[in-house]
Amino acid sequence: MYIALCLSLLLTFSYKIVEVIIKRFSANLVRYSLYFWAVGILILVPFFKWNYIINSPSNIIKVMPVFLILLIANCIASRYSGYNPVGKFNTINFIIVWPVIEEIVFRGLILPYLNQYLATGQIFEFIFLPVSYTVIISALLFAICHLQYYKLSRQSTRFMVFAFVGGITFGGLADITHSILLTCVLHIEFNFLAVYFAKKSLRNRS
Known part of the structure; x- marks a missing residue:
């Protein structure tokens, strides 16, 4: 059980680990850390016998x-997320790459991996979705992982709250379907709408 939790923590902060390593070799490549991280995660996938990725x-x-x-x-919550990536490169990553890789890590790998070692019985229901201890743990890790992207502040705390609630619903959905397909759609939708409403708000102010 402790090994499972440690490995889950390692996966949670794997992006930061990759970023630090890349920074040591070449500062010019740091902006591409997301892609190096994505490749590393995809290489790890076959080593997880139980996963929700290709189902x-x-x-x-x-x-x-x-x-x-x-x-x-998502249409309602995304209005208040506060996310507003700058530039086309960051926006495309935010809408597509981040959601897919985060779903692979947290709902595709960590959640089913924890299910093998921790109690998976339902402890309560949230929006008609069964929530187990492993769903809560994976949602908490998903929330905490945002500290590797942003410094601790009021805004990053809001990001973590959104991530935790999203992690509960996405985790419950992934556990029922044994797949991350629907959670990827929801995650991409949320990020897309967050950007849309942020840009719309800026246009209205100008």
Whole structure:
């Protein structure tokens, strides 16, 4: 169990580890740390026997109402996220690359990995989704991981709150479907709408 938790923590901060290593070799390559991290994570995937990455979603009819509720909830919550990446490069990464790789790490690898070593029984229900200890732990790690992207502040605290709530719903959805396909769609939607509303707000002020 302790090994599983330690490995999960290592995966949680793996982006920062990659960034520090790259910075030692070439400062010019730091802006591409995300891509080096993504390649490293994809190399690790085959070593995780139990994962939710390449599976087709199961229980799709059962979760579709919840999925639609979450699509609508994203439209509301994303208005208040505070995310506003600068430049096309960062915006594209924020909308597509970050969501996919984070879903692979937290819902695709960490969650099913923890399920093998910790109690997975439901402890409560959130938006019709069963929430287990492993879902809570993976959501907490997902929230904490944002400290490797931003310094601790009021804004980063807000990011972590959004990440924790998202981690609970995405984790519950991934556990039911045994897949990250729907969570990737939701994550990309949230980030896209966050950027859209941020840009719209800036246009309205000018």
